[in-house]
Amino acid sequence: MAAGFKTVEPLEYYRRFLKENCRPDGRELGEFRTTTVNIGSISTADGSALVKLGNTTVICGIKAEFAVPPTDTPTKGYVVPNVDLPPLCSSRFRSGPPGEEAQVASQFIADVIENSQIIQKEDLCISPGKLAWVLYCDLICLDYDGNILDACTFALLAALKNVQLPEVTINEETALAEVNLKKKSYLNIRTHPVATSFAVFDDTLLIVDPTGEEEHLATGTLTIVMDEAGKLCCLHKPGGSGLTGAKLQDCMSRAVTRHKEVKKLMDEVIKSIKPK
Amino acid sequence: MPGDHRRIRGPEESQPPQLYATEEEEGPADRDPTRLRPVFARAGLLSQAKGSAYLEAGGTKVLCAVSGPRQAEGSDRGSGPAGAGGEAPAALRGRLLCEFRRAPFSGRRRRAPQGGCEERELALALQEALEPAVRLGRYPRAQLEVSALLLEDGGSALAAALTAASLALADAGVEMYDLVVGCGLSRAPGPAPAWLLDPTRLEEERAAAGLTVALMPVLNQVAGLLGSGEGGPTESWAEAVRLGLEGCQRIYPVLQQCLVRAARQRAAAAPP
Numbered sequence: 202m203a204a205g206f207k208t209v210e211p212l213e214y215y216r217r218f219l220k221e222n223c224r225p226d227g228r229e230l231g232e233f234r235t236t237t238v239n240i241g242s243i244s245t246a247d248g249s250a251l252v253k254l255g256n257t258t259v260i261c262g263i264k265a266e267f268a269v270p271p272t273d274t275p276t277k278g279y280v281v282p283n284v285d286l287p288p289l290c291s292s293r294f295r296s297g298p299p300g301e302e303a304q305v306a307s308q309f310i311a312d313v314i315e316n317s318q319i320i321q322k323e324d325l326c327i328s329p330g331k332l333a334w335v336l337y338c339d340l341i342c343l344d345y346d347g348n349i350l351d352a353c354t355f356a357l358l359a360a361l362k363n364v365q366l367p368e369v370t371i372n373e374e375t376a377l378a379e380v381n382l383k384k385k386s387y388l389n390i391r392t393h394p395v396a397t398s399f400a401v402f403d404d405t406l407l408i409v410d411p412t413g414e415e416e417h418l419a420t421g422t423l424t425i426v427m428d429e430a431g432k433l434c435c436l437h438k439p440g441g442s443g444l445t446g447a448k449l450q451d452c453m454s455r456a457v458t459r460h461k462e463v464k465k466l467m468d469e470v471i472k473s474i475k476p477k
Numbered sequence: 478m479p480g481d482h483r484r485i486r487g488p489e490e491s492q493p494p495q496l497y498a499t500e501e502e503e504g505p506a507d508r509d510p511t512r513l514r515p516v517f518a519r520a521g522l523l524s525q526a527k528g529s530a531y532l533e534a535g536g537t538k539v540l541c542a543v544s545g546p547r548q549a550e551g552s553d554r555g556s557g558p559a560g561a562g563g564e565a566p567a568a569l570r571g572r573l574l575c576e577f578r579r580a581p582f583s584g585r586r587r588r589a590p591q592g593g594c595e596e597r598e599l600a601l602a603l604q605e606a607l608e609p610a611v612r613l614g615r616y617p618r619a620q621l622e623v624s625a626l627l628l629e630d631g632g633s634a635l636a637a638a639l640t641a642a643s644l645a646l647a648d649a650g651v652e653m654y655d656l657v658v659g660c661g662l663s664r665a666p667g668p669a670p671a672w673l674l675d676p677t678r679l680e681e682e683r684a685a686a687g688l689t690v691a692l693m694p695v696l697n698q699v700a701g702l703l704g705s706g707e708g709g710p711t712e713s714w715a716e717a718v719r720l721g722l723e724g725c726q727r728i729y730p731v732l733q734q735c736l737v738r739a740a741r742q743r744a745a746a747a748p749p
Contacts, residue, residue, distance in 0.1 A: 242538075243538070243582060243628060244631075245536075245582060245584060245585065245629050246582035249582065260580075262581065262582025264582050266491035266494065266587060267494060268488035268490065269488065269490075271488070279487050279488055281487035282485055283485060283590060285590055288542075288544070289523070289526060289540070289541075289542035290523075290525060290542075291525045292525065292526075292544045296578075296624070298483050298591075299483045299484060304483055304484075307484065308485070311485050335487055335491050337581065337587050339582055339587075339590065341626070344524055344525055344526075345525055346525065379499050380494045380495070380497045380498045381498075382494075382498050382500065
């Protein structure tokens, strides 16, 4: 009976739950789905992380390579994010070049990296004007059930914390790099940006961590990226219904609490990894 | 990527640090040529796909998802003579579309997310090996999409993808005659070395010849075979195929347990 109603009138079905301040999967309006993270499982990558937010699964793998730094900033390296939404994560995506949603997600991650200064690009430079590291951050969504931006940001952060770069010295005589693969060191991660996504229903109600169905029925979405000092790094609101200033403040305070939850989870996971 | 404005631009060229490594990498250790790495298989893990399977063998990690059956494009063809058992005529039979994809971080060097002709060749090999096992005549004018994603390449990637794909098809409830189990082999260069079953990445890189065999274990029929390289006399290749078929039979019980477990979980989760 309920399943039939849900198929015919999904919005009404949702409204009945929202009136009681809860959602069909039993969560409160401000509650996140169970978050799990697994770090360092891909040994061919220099750093990797798998994040699950309920059913949404994103894997991030980072490969570090050498490149010549750009001519206008010879003391900086590169960080190149790429979000991939393959057909296996959901039937709405087709194989081929990245679609609109993947491009938006890639640009969002690039903005988060730039604005939050998660790593200083100067740290990636080995020899100014000649050699620098380029970190290719490839995020692949394995299962799409809403809230892809939060999962991607978390996966990227966890993978960056896991990256170990080998020691490089420049030989003065031959001017070539010499890499010692046995000696590796972690990256210097300056800030820990954490994203919190909201969906707007009927122009008034805000719910946190929307699933795929909720995103489909929502009239607008909002993503806030905070770092640990309570500073706002990025705010992504692609159109949709308008929000009052007061609602926006509520969202930001929820984002601050979420940051604490995520930071605690990540610190636990990193501590539990046995050093190689 | 020149002119690829859909992705974030990086440097024009980049080299992996392994090219400048000061120490040589160690060669693969000697081992029993018939040893198979322990296999971990799970089915039914993705919520959005009709059927899915994850397979891990040593360092090789593959995830496969199946979606469909969906209306095939260009499906309004004429009819022909009907097949045996009341199946649809050949022109109306269903199609299997396979896609094989390597994650950019899966190998030693980063690969562009685009993929190239090698992936198309492997996708075709997947399709050819899976077709004998699937009852496509029961899905007229429909297409089944199988996508395999290689998360980490630890050797025998195609074999693992074949096994994962057939598990995913079974998990999706597609009608099949039998599962398809894949096994990889490789032969080191030299005068007369032995064929190694289930090679690791290091062994595959230094190999002179490689072979992947796909077997339908219950029917005991070979579904697919892909091999290349300089392998020596014909008897050597025949020996390799026999070794591969034995390897496939040994993996089969693990896959049976995996499917039984997935079916139990699905029954437990289904609403009464």
